Amino acid sequence: MSDDSQQVLAYHQRTKHQLNAYAKGPASLDWDDQPSPFRRFDGCETLALPQPGAELDCKFAELDAPGLIPVQPLNVSNLGLLLELSFGLSAWKQFGPDRWALRCNPSSGNLHPTEAYLLSTAPEVLAPGVYHYVSHDHHLERRCRFDAAGLPACLYVGLSSVHWREAWKYGERAFRYCQHDIGHALAALSYAAACLGWHVELLSETGDAEIGAWLGLDRDGDFVADERETPDLLCRIDTGAGSEGEFSGPALSQALQSAEWFGSTKRLSGRHFYRWPIIDQVAEHTLKPATLRERLELPAASLPAVSHDQLASRLIRQRRSAQHFNGKSAPLPLTDFYRILAALLPAAKPPFTAWNWPAQVHLVLFVHRVDGLEPGLYFLPRSTEALAEIRPACSTDYNWQRIDAPFEWYRLQAGNVRQAAKTLSCHQPIASDSAFSLGILARFADNVSAEAWRYRRLFWECGLLGQILYLEAEAAGVRGTGIGCFFDDAVHGVLGLKDNDWQSLYHFTVGEPLDDSRLQTFPAYAHLNSSASDTV
Template identity: 45%
Template sequence: MSETPQYPPLLAYHARTKHRFEAYAEGPGQLDWDAQPEPFRRYPGAPLLELPLAADRFERPYGSLNQAPAETIAADLDSLGALLELSLGISAWKSWGPSRWALRCNPSSGNLHPVEAYVLSAGLPGVPDGVHHYDPKDHMLEGRALRPADGSRWLAVGLSSVMWREAWKYGERALRYCQLDIGHAIGAVAYAAALLGWRIEALAVPGDSLARLLGVDRADDFPPSRFAYTEAEEAEILLAVQAPGLGAPPAEPGDWLANADWQGTPSQIDAAPGYRWPVIAQAATASRPLAVESSPLRFPALPVLPTLPAHPAATGTAQIIRQRRSAQRFDPRATLDKAAFYRLLDATLPRRQAPFTGQESTPAIHLLLFVLRVDGLPSGLYLLPRTPEAAITLPAVLGASDERFADQCAVADSDPDCPAHLGLILLATLELPEMQRLARALSCHQDIAATSAFSLGMLGDFSGVATDGYAYRRLLREAGLVGQALYLEAEAAGVRGTGIGCFFDDPVHRTFGIADPRWQSVYHFTVGTPITDTRIETSPPYPQRKQETP
């Protein structure tokens, strides 16, 4: 009798939480939307600082986003307000009948928003030194831990996850979705920083140290509950902001807060949860960074400004960020211009620019494409390797067990309009009806994957996960970064994107002939021409505040 294979914790978690044709990953059998966890956390008792709604002062064309602005923008209360407004703030309110909900600049699985943000600042004009919780509902800072100024000047943004917000709907798969959301949030901060001419850098901080720094390990501060897991925040990442006049955060930022005055009590997320999935906490523990280990990122040598159609100069970055939505339906009669398709793919390639300035490790995500309705391209299965190494190894992996891929070829060899640096590969040509069936079935039978111009799966290299639990988080976050690039580029191209967290993992692998468990699909995405639901009303993000003029 053979023994059941034993896997390291994160590989076991990933295998356990796969959706299969015969059964979905463990989750709630039904949802009570009236009992949804609270989407906004507050810290009553903490001093409040109202942030300006000043993002429009810094508006410039989206096509020039990764170029330096005409004027140097200093870090102060106004620019900090713009950074948070365009990364983690509310972009609009939606309503339908008695229901009203917020949309935010950072997308989230199910619009559940597990991400909480903290500002760590020293020497910024108008901002007390210390740790502040960001309240996106009212665009304010809540002073959690304030300390005397010491003459230093630096700025960082810390992110955490309230995993219960995702677990309430998605069950055991929640840790996956939280990490994708963290990736989207990192990308959102990177894009907002780029608008200001700033950059962000992920800092290597052990998980327990970051928890102390953000104050999320202060158990006595949190509301007492029989269900502490609903209130817990998982410390995720610390992002240093590089801006004119700012230095680096202290090497031991925890020491900087040694004598700080902690204030405020976190509000309650969910007083009476109906379910519990202990495997989420187990996977979170197994994937925390245990030591400070940082190495320089290696980005492939790619054209900085590829010869592709430029974005309209009149389309502003703040405008693109605010109008970003997740499409709910696509027009199956609409097609996508081939040049726009190439531009979208180009935006996902890793470069030292937004959103990938926030990346933590060497790129390890590659794209499996379902091309449906792109003018001038045959419908079929395609591969976009995002690194030169993967361009060499992946085609053989995909072709090893499937004769359909025997004639795979580089698209640039047959299409002079395809930029050679993309490295796009046509694996197999399939008729549109077959492509629609495949795309829909593999994305949990969702029409949005089949009525779009194209959809894709993000394939991650899991070779390091067995020995480094934190590599699991990094992979999923990188997928979120790629998704954020697709969201904004789709808006700039006049179409719309939607992230898809529900897909049948192993059937995706079999469709592309992948037998090696090193490669795992971690996130899906789809892009097309949206159909707007006119029954839903849209209102401004901060009706209680007067928008400041440029």
């Protein structure tokens, strides 16, 4: 095992929550110095995008067969819509004097460490350059311009993370949550592109150093030292206009050598009272090198019908994280439950069409109230070999009874598991008052030992599934919530797992939400048309 892999395993063990102690975090929160959720660059030309809020004719159920969705023209209006539905604001909330924005892509603690960039080599759509998307203002900041002559006309979306935004609240565990959010953001981009009849190609062969250079993230002087961004992913947007050919990183690097760069970041916060050097260290140990090109051939999706179908763009904008659930609500219909689970299995639909690797994470489900299904502990394998791999590693007390369903899954043990779900998820009632909750188990040691950067990839995959759960819950007329706080080894202990072969990386819960009437909700972009005094 490489030193990088050993250091990653040590970080993971160090940042586990235990029943008798939480991972290291700030002793108190400096609310007056909370990082701004909106990154901006000084000294950049800004490009206004068309007014947000347009609806598309595509229904959510149509995303099951994305090849049948009409292709929308590639223009600035639709490009703006892609960015809005992927990374834009969905609403404002207010409680007393406090006011905050929600976004289409979820984030741990609503802190939003993920930043999005556009890289254009398509002058007929957008002048060649690198652009930073500002979700608050729904505009682009032009970070650089360059001569794209000789390059294929393409649009790329790059994602990066500001670890400080997350660490301000969550301390050392924040690196994990940033990776979750990258998975959420990639899935959000995939769904948004599919609504337009477009396709997202994840260029997973690119290395972090290349992405950092192409997006200007390696320009140290442009960033506040403690608020740097780390590169994560680069995607190519395929609008179906024709084959753009093989992606050439060297050609893009050559063109960008003569780029003229603009701007530097505004500070996100001032004091940085707490510092977490372990995050920079694990980021260094998980740097991704350039790798071989990988793509997946996926089977066609075959999912039960959507019970609360609506325009996909509307559903994306209404996505919320439930804060409380009705613990006495009617059971979730079995057809809705099976639709949600089936949507988590790899198939030729978003967001899996933007994912390049075989399934490495699988689900342990705590079923509380699903109509026609006995409460208990269940397991959903997401690949054919997963069952044979994990069953011998688990406690021999479990039955592994196969359940009649449109897919292969198993009941480990029948009975009331609400208290167990609540305790394991840091004593949070949202895990027990819901219809069901789950933990996402990853093939862990093998992946991290093979390549240390896969540690990030495992969390991306968990976030990808989280976004599916969010949207499928909305389509079932209920609501979901991601849970990053859980007692890692206690989860493993319940299952009888004794080493690092399998690790729980993310929890999630779905049920009927209880809304807080004290919270006010306001439109996402009303401030773009209001007077300066009304601007948030």
